[in-house]
Amino acid sequence: MPSDTIAHAVGVPLHGGDVRAPADVFNSIFEVFLVLGTVVGIVVVAYTMYHAIKYRDSGSTDDPYADTVERPQLGEKPTGGTGGRKVFYSFGISAVIVVSLIAWTYTTLLYIENGPDESQAAIDAIEIEVEGFQFGWNFVYPNGHETNSLVVPQDRVIKLQVTSLDVFHNFGIPELRVKTDALPGQYTSAWFTASETGEYTAKCYELCGTGHSLMVTSVEVVPQSEYDEWYADTQSSGNGTSGNVTAAIDAGATTAVGGAPA
Amino acid sequence: MPTTSSLQIGADDLAFPRLNALSYWLYLFSGILVGVSFFQGSTFAGGWTMYAPLNTPAYIPGEGLGATSVVLALIMFTAAVTMGSVNFLTTMYRMRAEGLRMRDIPIFSLSINLTVWMMLFAFAALLAALMILASDHVIGTTYFQFANDGSTLGTSAENPGASLLWAHLFWFFGHPEVYIVFFPALGAMAEIFQTFTGRRLVGRKWFIISMVLVAIQSFIVWMHHMFLTGINLPIKTIFMATTIGISLPFDLMVFSLIYTMAKGRVRFKTPFLFSLGALLLFILGGITGVFLGAIVLDYQFRGTYWVVAHFHYVMFGGATALIGGLYYWYPKMTGKMYDEFLGKVHFATFFVGFNLLYFPMFIAWETPRRVFEYPADLQIWHNLSTVGGFILGASMLVMFYNLFVSIWRGEDAGESPWKYASTAEWAVGSPPKLENFPGLPSYASGSLEFLDDEEVAERTGKPPGAGVAADGGTASDGGTARNIRAVTAPATPTAAAHETGGEGHASHASFWPFLVSLGGFIAFLGLSGVRTGSPVYVGMAAVGGLATVGSLVGMTRESFHAPEMAIAERWPFEGVEKMKLGMWTFLASDVVLFGGFIGSYAFVRVAYGWSDWHHDLIPAEHVTMPGLINTYLLLTSSFLVVLAMVAAKREWRGATTASLAGTFALGVGFLVNKGIEWNHLFHIHSEMFPNGWTLSTNIGSSTFYLTTGLHGAHVVVGLVICGYMTIRAWNGAYQGDDKPIEYFGLYWHFVDIVWLFLFPLFYIL
Amino acid sequence: MDWKGYTLIYVVLFVFATIQAVVEFVGLVDSAYWLAFGIIMVLSVVKAVGVAAYYQHLISEPRSVTYMILGGTLGAIALTGAAAYSIV
């Protein structure tokens, strides 16, 4: 658990806007895949249909390829037909495309997994604990403040530590391209930044019982100054200490959070 | 399908007809039990993945008995599948027509063969998962519960691996299951392509190698369903690589099918239309699957319609080929032709409906799965999908009408209505006769022939109709291409069938399999409610249990002989007679069953903290000695079984009986010792465990009791057989024929071997 | 195999089981856990192979029977190993 990254209030200006957002990463890769996928799809389907139509049986009694290929006979011991070389060439091309595409995305996977790199480590990330329950979400801020909907500042790296208080859920904010499973007894992590202020929606992406469809909540992205104001307000009403939360994360155990809705 | 396949390989029946009946009845009753579950308050409602802990009673509203029934029904179903797999593999390896090497069998049969291999192992893992889940439901173990105090909120990290454990077990089964569904379709597609293009499958050898690779690799890709669960980066990388690896053989198979059309004489009959359609759908499914292989994209597709659309293109695409297969083999099954025009109408509406239903889902992919709400701007796509769904459904009505009416109105199909059809099923009448073939099929000359009784007798050196006591497999012809085996039981199947009016088939009428399944059904229905303490449920469990055991004994006592083929291709299991091969195949699946249990133990222990486990969860009273004593007892009993074999071979009746009786006594001693130990642990009063150390105390006790309990149940089954054999030995059986003792020994030694691992894992380490 | 061979195997199995328990009784499990773990598991594997090879006569069956059982075993090991590794 990267609890050492909970280093808030270091006084460095906020540069979440310089960080390449997960949403951006996803969109650019998805675009490439869509274009290539469409092209490959059209080519292969057309190629298939070309073969089907070109070699259709014209109904004539004599076989136009009688001298080059042998036709299957009833009761013969099964064997292969001629022309296997072409299969290999085509297979080779497709294998190269697939493998290189996936390999290309691997570096971005490392980026998504590890978060913004060292040079950006000074970025003042906010670490928020997310607890799923049947059927809603509980967010615990570093000062111990708890809410059922998320408020985050614009252009800042938000790190999530996600768990569940009961069954298997999945926390996702589709527009911001952040998603991770919420399992009881375990923490998973995810991060995002939002460059646009506004209302977003967080949803549950794993069937978790009768109220699964209703397990949505709002995610409000506000300017930094507005967030600071809001956060300062929560300080006074905070009902826990950040120490407790980090300790719990360190221990890898779920805390029995007072006031968690049952 | 199995019928087609056994025709293709030249087998005249399944290896174990009664086992086939048993697996059928179990399958039927498992369906009935699911039906009954709806009337027990509510049925299981946790989705097909049944994720933990939503699948445990703590999170199931009401009493949850219906959910328990479903879990038990699935166990029954899985048992049926396992029996079917053992039976089918034995058939394929013992009853192939002479001259058909494994690589020579038709592609459809090969796809079935690989499917069954995957079933054998994958369903064993599912059985482990379901048995553990059932035990959480019925007897109160806590494998899948994170909090062991029964509260719905996690209050302490008693079992942090709970939720992930299910995901691992389920997907270890779940991914091979995808191919289990898809492979027969692939085989049918290849078969239909060959017939309707008039070309042999291009690159057949590589097609086969690809299929074998996929079947093997299917067991090492399961974590691609779990990329967001917090598994570590190295394992994600490994599973990303294996997943890409498994997609490549499919590329090859697709191109092989495409090139099979080249220089062909392609006829667009209904079966081919469906197969070609399936190929196109599969191409789309494959391309959209590559998207999922890129983990960064996969993260966002998780739980969305992208996944739904993708797997329907693949899986329902497979079903499309199977519909083609239905049209293709319909004339063989019924002897009548379907109506070609209606078939084409069916295909056109089906294909349009299919794409209208599933393609818009790619466009509306942001829709989360299993919710009834979605963004308003996606509505048009969902509307289109709905229309497509109705068209697709309606198209199937055309097929049902066509196939139903054609039984009366269709033209006679003859032996083969298809030009260029080459496989053996087209060489016999439609529908095939009960004995499948007019003689013993053989490919020894390079193409299919049927040997009559005289030829068979001449080749095997046995006069027709001469009975030989046990299976042959004695001739050691090792390297020769053809295997002419000594005849088993009544000389030749054909001869025997003439004499007894088809004895091998008449045996399907045995009513014991039905009674065993009925008993199992009643027992499981009872088990679903025993935790309520209701006398009705407890009574049903007891009565059903007794009925099952009773009818199993009845089934054993019933004299029964399914003849083996006189001459057959048996590579790579020459010399392993039918019963023995069946037993080994069953044991191979049992290895995976115990592997699932031991793997679960290792997993939850690692999740808890391997070294803290012993200190935190296990009482000091749990000592090594009882385990060591039981190890000695089992080892000695194994030794006695081999001595019984030696005695039987030398026809020492007394020694045979004494050895078997000794085995029985030692097995009983094992159980008694275990009983004393458990009783002690249940009732300890220590500071750590003031209320005893029972099944529900913690995950440590749960794993201990359930894993050793499953082993104990195996011992009980062994003892029933051993007791029966002891009595028979006393009455003079097995003298000079140690085979039955050997078969029992295979099982008993296996149980011994399992204990060799349980002892250190649960008593020492 | 005759009864003498079977007896020899039996004695070896018996001794190995005893060694496993002795490893614990002398306190090796407490002092050097992973060493003890290694010794004990290796002994279990050797015992299992012994029983399978000589009591179940795998040694005289076609090798394919062994491969079939090994296939199941490998599957079980893959499940156990990869699942456990995924969370460490």
Ligand SMILES: [Cu+2]
């Ligand atoms: Cu949900």
Ligand SMILES: [Cu+2]
């Ligand atoms: Cu999969």
